[in-house]
Amino acid sequence: MMFLWMLLCSWLHFVLSIFFRIKKLQCLFFISFLYSQAMALAEKNERDMQQQREQAERHVSTLL
8 A cells, every 4th residue: 555655656746747847848938938029129119219319310400
């Protein structure tokens, strides 16, 4: 009986370790996805700001 209990515990430990490794990988992939989305948004904001600066410079040059 004790042997079966030890076997069950070791099997449960094995299954849970696989489950938590998968969850850890899912979290890492999700974090990297969020990071890439944030970087893409930052690049878009930088392009938009550059475009606004160029439009403002053109506007000022037409007033002079």
